[in-house]
Amino acid sequence: MTRPRTADRGAPGDGADPGAFGDLGDLVGQRRGHDPGRDGTDPGAFRDAMRHWATGVAVITTESPQGPHGMTVNSLLSVSLDPPTLLISLKRGSRTGGVIERTGRFTVNVLTAGQRALADRFTRRRVPGEGEFEGVRHGPSPDGGGPELDGSAVVLTCRVTQRMEVADHTLIVAGVTGVRVPPADGPRGPLLYAGRRYRSLAEPGAGPGSGSGPGEGPGPGAGPGPGAGPGSGLGPGSGPGETPEPSGPPPREG
Numbered sequence: 494m495t496r497p498r499t500a501d502r503g504a505p506g507d508g509a510d511p512g513a514f515g516d517l518g519d520l521v522g523q524r525r526g527h528d529p530g531r532d533g534t535d536p537g538a539f540r541d542a543m544r545h546w547a548t549g550v551a552v553i554t555t556e557s558p559q560g561p562h563g564m565t566v567n568s569l570l571s572v573s574l575d576p577p578t579l580l581i582s583l584k585r586g587s588r589t590g591g592v593i594e595r596t597g598r599f600t601v602n603v604l605t606a607g608q609r610a611l612a613d614r615f616t617r618r619r620v621p622g623e624g625e626f627e628g629v630r631h632g633p634s635p636d637g638g639g640p641e642l643d644g645s646a647v648v649l650t651c652r653v654t655q656r657m658e659v660a661d662h663t664l665i666v667a668g669v670t671g672v673r674v675p676p677a678d679g680p681r682g683p684l685l686y687a688g689r690r691y692r693s694l695a696e697p698g699a700g701p702g703s704g705s706g707p708g709e710g711p712g713p714g715a716g717p718g719p720g721a722g723p724g725s726g727l728g729p730g731s732g733p734g735e736t737p738e739p740s741g742p743p744p745r746e747g
Contacts (some may be wrong), residue, residue, distance in 0.1 A: 495609060500531050500733075501547055502563050502651070503608045516614065544688050545687070545688070546687065546689065547685050547686065547687035547692070548567040548568075548685065548686050548687070548688050549569065549602045549603060549604075549683050549684065549685060549686075550565065550566075550571075550603075550604045550612050550644060550683075550684045550685065550691070551565070551566055551567070551569055551602055551604060552564065552565050552566075552601075552602045552604060552611060552612070552645075553565075553566050553581060553589060553599055553600070553601060553602075553639070553683065554600045554602060554631075554634075554638070554639025554640045554642070555575075555589060555592040555593055555598070555599045555600075555601065555638070555639040556592075556596060556598075556637075556638075556675060557592045557595075557596075560624075560625070561625060561626055561631075561639055561640045561641075562588065562589060562592055562619075562625060562639070562674060563588070563615045563625060563626070563639065564588075564589040564615055564616075565611075565612050565613075565614075565616045566581060566582075566583070567686050568581055568583075568662075569581055569584035569601065572666060576668055576669075577668065577669035577672075578602070578654070578666060578667065578668055578669065579666075579667060579669060580651065580664060580665065580666050580667070581601075581664075581665050581667070582659075582662045582663070582664050583662060583663050583665065584661065584662055584663075585635040585658065585662055585663050587660050587663075590663050590665070593653060593665060594653075598636075598637050598638045598639075598650070598651065598652055598653070599638055599639055599650075599651050599653075599667070600634050600638035600639040600640065600641060600648060600649065600650050600651065600660075601648070601649040601650075601651060602642040602648055603645055603646045603647045603648070603649070603683065604642075604644040604645060604646065604683070604684040605644065605645065605646045605679070605680065605681050605682060605683060605684055606680070606682045606683065606684045606685075606693035606694070607642050607644070607679050607680070607684075608642075608644060608645070608684055608693050609676070609684060611629065611642060612691065613682060615630070616693065618747075626640060629642065630642070630643035630644070631643060632647075632692065634650050634671075635650075635671070636650035636671040637650070638650040638651065638670075638671075641673070641675060642675075642677075643675055643676070644675060644676070644677050644678050645675050646674075646677075646681045647672065647673070647674050647684055648671075648672070648673045648674075648675060649669050649671070649672055650670050650671035650672075650673075651667035651668065651669055651670065652667055652668050652670070653665055653666070653667045654666050654667060654668050676744045682694050689690050697722070
């Protein structure tokens, strides 16, 4: 299936206007008067509904003045192929969001099914610094982002082009400045999250490019904001980062 090509929007960081990377800004502007509490939608019911939405899992890494910092998220969306652009959603006031705001850069480490321990590790609150990555195999980003985790399915280095406040989250739009596939110790099938637990694909050899579906663009395409997985990008989701479950780690705000 051929994906429709969008109009040229310029390259990230080339001085384009704030709306140069899509219609998201217009959409947010139209909804600023929206009050979910007045629509009669129960947040708990919405959270439960989103538990049926399966997503991938990634660790967002940054470099703070105190040292490297990481956080598990599932609120990740591929926005554009040309220029390559993605979006993450972080809880407002999160430590990770603050570091990204100051540095303007971050790295997305898309996890494989064999990296559940890493997903758990980076849902827990820690003070940024070398100790946060103690025992974790990683290397520096050649593009100035956060640490790159060994064994990740793919690593995307990103530079922020837009940010906006929506409800209790901050949406961060970023241009992808680098794509790398680190050496892997095993299969690269993606780590998934749905129904309050981590999962993996049952089909042998299933992975990126094995099929098509809604939003068959680049990157994890896991969906923004109100996802149903770990990390501070949950929105009203149900992952380990917000609501502790028997199968998940303790809560964390990033």
